[in-house]
Amino acid sequence: MHAFRVHEVGEPGEVLRLESVDPPRPGPGQVLVRVRAAAVNFPDALLCRGTYQSKPPLPFTPGLELSAEVAELGDGVTGVGVGDRVLGTTELPTGAFAEYALMSADTLFPAPASLSDEEAASLFIGYQTGWFALHRRAGLRSGETVLVHAAAGGVGSAAVQLAKAAGARVIGVVGGPEKAKVAAGLGADTVVDRNTEDFVAVTKELTEGRGADIVFDPVGGDSFTRSTKCIAFEGRIVIIGFASGTIPQPALNHALVKNYSLLGLHWGLYRQRAPELIGQAHLRLTELAEQGLVKPLVSERLGRAELADGVQRLADGATVGRLVFLPAR
Numbered sequence: 001m002h003a004f005r006v007h008e009v010g011e012p013g014e015v016l017r018l019e020s021v022d023p024p025r026p027g028p029g030q031v032l033v034r035v036r037a038a039a040v041n042f043p044d045a046l047l048c049r050g051t052y053q054s055k056p057p058l059p060f061t062p063g064l065e066l067s068a069e070v071a072e073l074g075d076g077v078t079g080v081g082v083g084d085r086v087l088g089t090t091e092l093p094t095g096a097f098a099e100y101a102l103m104s105a106d107t108l109f110p111a112p113a114s115l116s117d118e119e120a121a122s123l124f125i126g127y128q129t130g131w132f133a134l135h136r137r138a139g140l141r142s143g144e145t146v147l148v149h150a151a152a153g154g155v156g157s158a159a160v161q162l163a164k165a166a167g168a169r170v171i172g173v174v175g176g177p178e179k180a181k182v183a184a185g186l187g188a189d190t191v192v193d194r195n196t197e198d199f200v201a202v203t204k205e206l207t208e209g210r211g212a213d214i215v216f217d218p219v220g221g222d223s224f225t226r227s228t229k230c231i232a233f234e235g236r237i238v239i240i241g242f243a244s245g246t247i248p249q250p251a252l253n254h255a256l257v258k259n260y261s262l263l264g265l266h267w268g269l270y271r272q273r274a275p276e277l278i279g280q281a282h283l284r285l286t287e288l289a290e291q292g293l294v295k296p297l298v299s300e301r302l303g304r305a306e307l308a309d310g311v312q313r314l315a316d317g318a319t320v321g322r323l324v325f326l327p328a329r
């Protein structure tokens, strides 16, 4: 089969190499799947660079998230059959930037019939992260104001749709006019271009000085630091990631004097600690997809010739929505 493999870590555009290799064999509890579509996530770029929290042995195939068809069951696998259309995450080092990949049987889920393969591939990591951030960690209530950073990006676009579906008012912060159009199309009530406008001033004005009840922050750096200037009394800042490359060092006395909460979210940890919550969230996300309230924003379909460049552009912050790799192309 064809598979992209990383032999030495570095910039995604340089280290993702297309090779011909044998398909992997499913071990006990694993499932071999034929990849229909693989969504590209920021952590795929971090994996290529060797800066992700988990470091698979070299050479490895990145590609954390996919929709796929079950091809072969490992020993002891029940509840899923050959030919089933599924979605979820892969088991590295045999990721989804390949014709076949391995998944763990306990972290794959039925792909909603209402979504295309490309959309289904994008319903898992971003939407689960958005769901856990807004509902489980931040306890979002209808009518609250949610400020979403990188609102046209992968997890950000999901957070915008999920916050709207829950009855929130959404302020989306983006870098540039093209991304601003995308965030508005996703349903953000107000969009702020961080290159030309000050999101702190806009948020204060819109909320009559109160500030945002929830900040969804996948960016870190200045985006985080400035968010503390427009967080409401009893507001919640959910720390999702550091796409800016800078991990802020907040002054905790500020959280104390303003009565706001800093909430960390490492969605992947729920797979180990409370996997039943992931299944429950998937059911809710499937319902929302079937009602048309969430629809993953697939902005680019990448063939083999385009994948490495696409992952590089994602790493550079130059993409919107989800890029999806189609191994058959």
Ligand SMILES: NC(=O)c1ccc[n+]([C@@H]2O[C@H](COP(=O)([O-])OP(=O)(O)OC[C@H]3O[C@@H](n4cnc5c(N)ncnc54)[C@H](OP(=O)(O)O)[C@@H]3O)[C@@H](O)[C@H]2O)c1
Pocket: 040, 041, 042, 043, 125, 126, 129, 149, 150, 151, 152, 153, 154, 155, 156, 173, 174, 175, 176, 179, 218, 219, 239, 240, 241, 242, 243, 244, 245, 265, 266, 267, 268, 314, 315, 316, 317, 318, 319, 320, 321
């Ligand atoms: N905590 C969790 O469980 C969890 C789960 C999934 C993902 N994440 C994290 O969430 C973050 C976003 O992931 P994603 O796949 O959805 O990516 P993405 O949002 O599609 O891309 C990152 C976005 O961040 C913004 N950004 C601001 N400064 C940047 C810089 N210096 N370099 C690159 N981007 C910059 C850009 O949007 P603007 O130009 O519009 O600002 C860019 O499009 C990553 O840090 C990822 O690791 C965390």
